[in-house]
Structures are given as structure tokens and as C-alpha cells.
Amino acid sequence: MAVTLPRPGSIGRQAGARRPAAPPFLWIPAVLVAGAVLLPVAYLIVRAAGADEGVLPLLLSPRTFRLLLNTVLLGAAVAATAVALAVPLAWLTVRTDLPGASLWRVLTVLPLVFPSYVGAFALITALGPTGLLQVILHRLWGLERLPELYGFPGAWLTLSLFTYPYVLLSVRAGLAGIDPAVEEASRVLGRSPWATFRRVTLPLLRPWIGAGGLLVVLYAFSDFGAVSMMRFDSFTTAIYLQYQGSFNRSYAAVLSLVLVALTVLVVFLEGRRGRVRYHRVGSATARLPRRVRLGRWRWPALALPAAVVAAGVLLPVAVIAYWLVVGLRHGETILLSLPPLVNSLYAALLAALLTVAAAMPVAILSVRFRGPLPAALARLSYAGYALPGIVVALALVFFGARYAAPLYQTLALLVFAYMVLFLPQALGPLRAALLQVSPAQEESARTLGRTARQVVWSVTIPLARRGAVAAAGLVFLTTMKELPATLLLSPIGFETLAMRVWSAATEALFARAAVPALLLVLASSLSMGVLLSQEGLRWRDE
Numbered sequence: 001m002a003v004t005l006p007r008p009g010s011i012g013r014q015a016g017a018r019r020p021a022a023p024p025f026l027w028i029p030a031v032l033v034a035g036a037v038l039l040p041v042a043y044l045i046v047r048a049a050g051a052d053e054g055v056l057p058l059l060l061s062p063r064t065f066r067l068l069l070n071t072v073l074l075g076a077a078v079a080a081t082a083v084a085l086a087v088p089l090a091w092l093t094v095r096t097d098l099p100g101a102s103l104w105r106v107l108t109v110l111p112l113v114f115p116s117y118v119g120a121f122a123l124i125t126a127l128g129p130t131g132l133l134q135v136i137l138h139r140l141w142g143l144e145r146l147p148e149l150y151g152f153p154g155a156w157l158t159l160s161l162f163t164y165p166y167v168l169l170s171v172r173a174g175l176a177g178i179d180p181a182v183e184e185a186s187r188v189l190g191r192s193p194w195a196t197f198r199r200v201t202l203p204l205l206r207p208w209i210g211a212g213g214l215l216v217v218l219y220a221f222s223d224f225g226a227v228s229m230m231r232f233d234s235f236t237t238a239i240y241l242q243y244q245g246s247f248n249r250s251y252a253a254v255l256s257l258v259l260v261a262l263t264v265l266v267v268f269l270e271g272r273r274g275r276v277r278y279h280r281v282g283s284a285t286a287r288l289p290r291r292v293r294l295g296r297w298r299w300p301a302l303a304l305p306a307a308v309v310a311a312g313v314l315l316p317v318a319v320i321a322y323w324l325v326v327g328l329r330h331g332e333t334i335l336l337s338l339p340p341l342v343n344s345l346y347a348a349l350l351a352a353l354l355t356v357a358a359a360m361p362v363a364i365l366s367v368r369f370r371g372p373l374p375a376a377l378a379r380l381s382y383a384g385y386a387l388p389g390i391v392v393a394l395a396l397v398f399f400g401a402r403y404a405a406p407l408y409q410t411l412a413l414l415v416f417a418y419m420v421l422f423l424p425q426a427l428g429p430l431r432a433a434l435l436q437v438s439p440a441q442e443e444s445a446r447t448l449g450r451t452a453r454q455v456v457w458s459v460t461i462p463l464a465r466r467g468a469v470a471a472a473g474l475v476f477l478t479t480m481k482e483l484p485a486t487l488l489l490s491p492i493g494f495e496t497l498a499m500r501v502w503s504a505a506t507e508a509l510f511a512r513a514a515v516p517a518l519l520l521v522l523a524s525s526l527s528m529g530v531l532l533s534q535e536g537l538r539w540r541d542e
Contacts, residue, residue, distance in 0.1 A: 117225025327511025433467020
């Protein structure tokens with residue numbers, strides 16, 4: 001599975017032959033999808049233009065600058081930590097003879113199934129100033145209070161632990177795509193495994209590290225649940241409070257545009273890392289990479305994956321189980337939360353299907369046809385991912401209430417918001433799958449008399465099936481966890497597991513939050529299995 005969007009325009013050069021113009025049945029839906037993705041941005045601009053004179057003091061206030069600095073520092077710190085964890089984990093679990101490497105490959109990506117607010121809830125319960133660890137230490141040594149977890153340390157720790165798998169999955173895809181002959185040439189020249197990794201493998205992985213790091217940075221910018229539970233002031237919490245507590249919601253739109261500008265700047269800077277080749281050169285069958293022998297470091301190397309899995313998987317599961325037992329012992333009514341479970345699965349399934357369907361024409365256009373417009377459409381699809389969920393929700397609330405009243409507070413508008421938010425997550429796997437399909441197969445179908453539409457339906461889409469499954473799995477997983485858009489856009493009476501967990505946890509009813517949190521994790525794990533099945537990692541022994 002690849003979550004990286006290959007650079008537009010890098011594809012058609014492989015065939016080197018003249019390509020026909022893109023047919024209207026691809027252009028029309030792709031343009032409509034781009035327009036839909038830009039709708040929240042456009043409406044935010046319109047709304048912000050109507051702000052009164054009080055908006056300027058708000059923009060120039062010390063609090064706004066402090067929020068901006070907090071958000072930037074949090075994104076940078078979380079991305080740096082995620083990369084520091086993910087790169088060695090990817091190399092250990094994919095390229096070495098680490099004991100139980102197959103099991104660690106699964107376990108190390110499992111933190112992705114935990115919503116960040118559930119992770120924050122688990123960390124507060126276990127490591128908070130008066131948490132479970134403090135209780136144990138008080139009984140043993142009389143310790144009265146642990147160091148403060150709330151604020152930046154808690155937000156940084158939570159987001160790092162539960163977002164590093166974005167980098168891990170991306171780097172794994174990069175490792176699978178590196179030609180092993182390059183690394184073997186380095187070894188033949190006498191370099192050690194570590195020197196080969198540092199001077200050859202790591203530079204080749206930079207695009208994939210950058211792509212995964214970009215996802216983590218944007219996630220940290222847009223996160224609402226974890227930073228709120230950790231009481232950390234960021235732009236998303238300020239926008240939410242401005243929206244909830246002010247009659248003049250133009251101020252919230254203005255703050256949203258500031259955050260949009262920040263995320264666009266980050267995407268632009270990441271895009272300036274230079275032209276990158278994502279495919280092997282040559283027509284020969286690619287060799288499998290060789291497994292690296294760790295020698296005497298084989299067992300000590302287990303410390304890193306074991307520590308990460310303990311903090312990112314075992315800890316939240318143990319805390320959820322603890323509060324479940326405490327609730328049962330105190331007579332708490334444990335509801336199975338079946339309606340929220342059904343609602344979550346239903347909404348996530350619709351979002352996955354709609355997002356993959358919307359991403360398909362954009363992916364085909366950007367992979368199979370040259371020109372600035374296909375490349376622009378692919379880049380515009382990132383506009384939704386650059387927007388925090390709360391910003392998209394805010395824009396669609398304005399749009400739905402004023403211009404699309406029949407859609408306001410309907411499931412259709414909620415699923416549309418999911419599509420806007422998660423379209424790039426579907427585009428990445430789809431484009432990666434299309435990149436692996438030779439255009440000659442489609443051209444052969446055309447020579448047999450099939451029309452362009454028939455070729456797309458009978459050849460292109462079936463060959464991209466693996467990428468479509470991975471894309472649907474990733475969108476499904478992310479939708480199950482999404483909170484801000486769900487809170488603001490869900491229909492009246494439509495409650496999801498994420499909403500049930502959030503409402504109980506924010507009222508400190510942790511025992512009541514345990515069952516829906518457990519159901520949410522289990523349901524999200526289903527799509528994780530789909531994602532891992534698409535990796536297809538292999539290597540050869542000596």
C-alpha cells in the first residue's frame with residue numbers, strides 16, 4: 001500500500017509515444033471533483049470577506065500569533081518524532097532478520113486504528129498527574145503526583161504515537177520500490193550495512209519520508225480531539241471555540257483561512273523537494289531485496305518495536321479494558337452501542353465507495369495524460385486534505401444552511417465532507433497501482449477496436465483493483481475515526497462510535513466510553529487487514 005501521491009506528469013514519459021486527448025467522460029467528473037474539493041475554500045473566502053472591522057485586531061492579536069506558533073511547533077515536533085520512529089522500524093521489520101519480523105510488521109502499524117482522542121484518553125488515564133501509574137507509585141513509595149502531562153508534552157506524545165504509522169507505511173512502500181542492485185553495488189564497494197543504509201538507502205527514501213511526514217504534519221495541524229483532551233491551545237481548538245461561542249462566525253472563517261494558508265505553505269514547501277523518480281528504470285524483472293543479518297544486535301533490536309507497540313497498542317487496550325472492568329464492578333450499565341456501530345460502519349462504507357469513485361477519474365487523467373490541467377487537478381485534490389476537519393465542516397455548515405437546505409444535516413452532506421477530507425488518501429494507492437500498469441495493455445485493447453470508455457472499464461479499472469481496495473481500506477479506516485466533521489455535520493439522532501466515545505470521555509465517564517472505544521478499534525482493525533494485505537513485501541535470503 002502506498003499513501004504517497006507520485007508527482008504529476010511523471011508517467012507518460014515511460015511510453016514515449018503520442019497519446020490521445022483525454023475523453024470527456026474523464027474530464028467532466030474530474031473537474032466536478034476538483035470543484036467539490038474547492039467548495040469549502042471558496043465559501044470560507046466569501047464568508048471571511050463579510051467580516052466587520054473587528055477581524056483585524058483578532059488577526060493581529062498576540063493570542064493569534066501564539067496559536068500559530070503553537071500549531072507550527074506541534075506539527076514540526078510530531079513529524080520529527082514520527083520519522084525518527086518510523087524509519088528504523090520500517091528497515092528493521094522489512095529488510096532485516098529481526099525475530100518475529102512478520103508479527104512486528106502488523107503490530108507496529110496497529111496504532112493507526114486508534115483515534116488520537118482515544119490515545120489521549122488512554123495516556124491521561126495511565127500517565128496523568130493522578131493516573132494509574134501515580135496510584136501504583138504512591139502505594140510503593142508515597143509519590144503524590146507525576147509531572148504534568150497536559151499541554152504540549154501530552155499533545156506531542158499522543159500525536160506522535162498514533163500518527164507515525166503514516167510514515168511507516170509510506171517508507172515501507174519506498175523500501176519495496178528501491179532497486180536492490182543499487183544497495184548491492186554499495187556493499188560490493190566495501191561499505192558496511194549501516195554505511196549502505198545511511199549513504200544509499202536513506203537518500204533514496206527521502207521522497208517517501210517527506211510524503212509520510214507531510215501527512216503527519218497536516219494531521220497534527222488539523223487534529224481536534226487529542227489537543228482538546230490535552231488542553232493544548234492550537235488553531236483547531238480556537239476555531240471550534242470561536243464557532244461555538246460567537247454570533248459572528250466570520251471570525252471563525254478568517255481563522256480557518258489562516259490555518260489553510262499555513263497548510264498550503266507546508267504543502268508548497270514539501271513540493272519543492274525536487275523531481276523524484278518513483279519507478280524502476282529498465283524492463284527486466286525486479287530482483288528481490290536481500291535480508292540484512294543483524295548478528296549480535298538481532299535480539300537487542302527488538303527493544304524499539306516492543307517499546308512502540310507497548311505504548312501505542314498495549315497501553316490503550318489495557319486502559320480500555322481497565323475502565324470496562326471498573327465500570328462493571330460499579331454497576332455501570334454497559335451498552336453494546338449497536339446503533340452507533342452500525343452508523344459508523346455505514347457512513348465509513350459510503351465514504352470509502354464515494355471517495356474511490358471520485359478519485360478514479362482524477363487518478364487516470366493524471367497518470368495517463370500529459371499536460372498542466374491533469375497535473376493541476378491532481379494537486380487541487382490536496383486542498384481538502386490541507387483543511388482540518390473542523391474547517392471543512394464549518395464551511396459545509398454555512399453552505400448547507402444557506403444554499404442547500406435540503407442537504408443540511410443529512411447523511412449525504414456528511415459523506416460528502418468525508419470525500420473532501422480524504423480524497424488524497426484514495427488518490428495515492430490508485431495512482432501507485434496505475435503506475436504499475438503498462439500503457440501497452442490499454443493500447444492493445446484500443447487496437448482491437450474498443451472505445452476509450454470500454455478500455456477504461458474493461459482494462460484500466462480492473463488492473464487498478466488492488467490500489468482501489470487499498471484506497472477504500474484507508475478511507476474507511478480514517479472515516480471511522482473522524483470526529484470534528486462528524487460532530488458538526490451529522491444528522492440529528494445519527495450518532496457514531498467516535499461521537500459516543502468523545503461525549504463520554506469529555507465528561508470523564510471513562511467506563512462508559514470503554515465499550516464504544518473497544519468497538520471502534522475492532523471495527524477499524526478490519527480495514528487495517530485490507531491495507532496490510534496490499535503491501536506484498538518480499539525479500540530473498542543469502
